[in-house]
Amino acid sequence: MGDPPPNSASHSDQLWNRAALLIHQALFRVAWIFKTESVIMPAFLDTISESGLIRGALPLLNRAGQSLAPLLLAQQLSRTPLKKLWLSRTTFLMGAPFLFLSACIWLGNAQLPPAFAFVFLTAYVVFFCMHGINEMTASTVLGKLIAATHRGRLQAAASAIGTTAAVSLALLLLSRWLQPPGQAPFQQIFCFVGSVMMLAGISSRLLREPADLTATAVPQPASTAFRRTCRLLKDDPVLRRLCLVAVLFIFSQTIFPHYQSIGLARSGRSRTVLMHWVVAQHIGAVCFSAASGFLADRTGVRSALRLLLPCAACAPLLAAALARFAPPGWYWITFFWIGLVPVTLRMQVNYAIEITSRQRHPEYISTLNLCMALPFLASPLIGGLVDWVGHELPFIAVAVIVGAGAVLTWTMAEPRTHQLKTEN
Known part of the structure; x- marks a missing residue:
């Protein structure tokens, strides 16, 4: 079981921190909806190159950035007295690649050549390196400041508030921005994402966080970080089972870029539907977040995972069925x-x-992220298969793999009813 928030935190400080995290996560979600990984990013890449192989590289680069950077910096974060400073800086820096891409589209008169795909992929990796560190930091801050029995509802509330604002802005702005053909709409979209992301970074400074008394962080080589991860997996069977479930589940993300290309092909390649898909995805996130957050707070996170993974296994099958049998x-x-x-x-x-324990949160999160990187080595192959044999066979294979993860959730222990805490 994880540690509760520090006893020295007053009731007013806990309420303040919940409000501050709500503001930060709501702004973050507003920025995120305008760069949705399953819709906006692959749609922009398709204006440069329509290769399924290149499109299939997006999930690999996404997960590589999210996994390797946190692994190398987990020890430094765990020894940092004020974690909110990392949260603020990484969120702010996540806006920089999008402002760069917006400037490139403007300077290139919205006619970037195919070779720019490699520049885009580089900026994409930089963004997800920052995002990986940011995600690890945000979870560490959440574990430090918010009690386990309130985290699910806080995340559900942030999802509801952020998505309401994001959907409203998407309906107002994306409906206009996506009308012109070519790359021009993405200049405004990426400028908006970068600006709001930086604002979210500034907002996290509002948190009232007591400083941890920790030793000075000493940079460690990559080999040491990898050995530490292997040792954690060897010593903790509960973490090992979680990572196995996560590895099977994360195959669902390897086909993310192909959802929009299949849909656009059926809708006559009209990009106005992108806005509807972005809105639908984030409303879906709110609904699933509310249901799973309630379950997690009342009966434990394991119950929420037992709900979510079977639903995730159905997603590729649902997409294939809708593409074949349903109207566009x-x-x-x-x-x-x-x-x-x-x-x-x-x-x-x-x-x-x-x-x-709270001191080991960054190590456990970075280990989980590293394990989830392994399936993404297959994402370019899956992209090539979609080009070669169509989407149905790869989608069915992914559904079977995620279904196996859903079955394994019934072998997971519940942290709140077992003494599972790994001591230092």
Whole structure:
């Protein structure tokens, strides 16, 4: 079981921190909806290159950045007295790649050549390196300042508030910005994402965080970080089982970039549907977050995972069925359903921080992220298969793999009813 928030925190400080985290996460979600990984990013890449192989590289680069950077910096974060400073800086820096891309589109008169795909992928990796560190830091701050029995509802509330604001802005702005053809709309979209992301970074300075008394962080080589991860997996069977479930689940993200290309092909390649899909996905996230957050707070995170993973296994099958049998206007249901994927990722992290002491949260989160990187080595191959044999066979294979993860959730222990905490 994870540690409770510090006893020295007053009731007013706890309420303040909940409000501050709500503001930060709501702003973060507003920025995120305008760069949705299953819709906006692959749609922009397709304006440069329509190769399924290059599109399939997006999940690999996404997960590589999110996994390796946190692994190398987990020890430094755990020994940092004020974690909110890392949260603020990494969120702020996440806006920089998008402002860079917006400037490139403007300077290139919205006619970037195919070779720019490699510049885009580089900026994409930089962003997800920052995001990986940011995600690890945000979960560490959540574990430090918010009690386990309030985390699910806080995340559900942030999801509801952030998505309401994000959907309203998407309907107002994306409906206009996506009308012109080519790359021009993405200049405004990326500028908006970068600006709001930086604002979210500034907002996290509002947190009232007591400083930890820790030793000075000493940079460690990558080999040491990898050995530490292997040792954690060897010594903690509960973490090992969580990582196995997470590895199977994360295959669901390897096909994310292909959802929008399949839908666009069926809708006559009209980009106005992108806005509807973005909105549907984030409304889906709110619905799944509310249900799983209630379950997690009342009966434990394990119950939430037992709900979410079977639903995730159905997503590729649902997409394939809608693409084959339903009218194009029904394809938005796919994006509503895959709104559960980021919710599941958060629940897995919440499980990780409940099975160890607060001082080890960064190590456990970075270990979980590293394990989830392995399936993404197959994402370019999956992209090539989609080009070669179509989407149905790869989608069915992913559904079977995620289904195996859903079965394994019934072998997971519940941290709140077992003494699972790993001591230093």
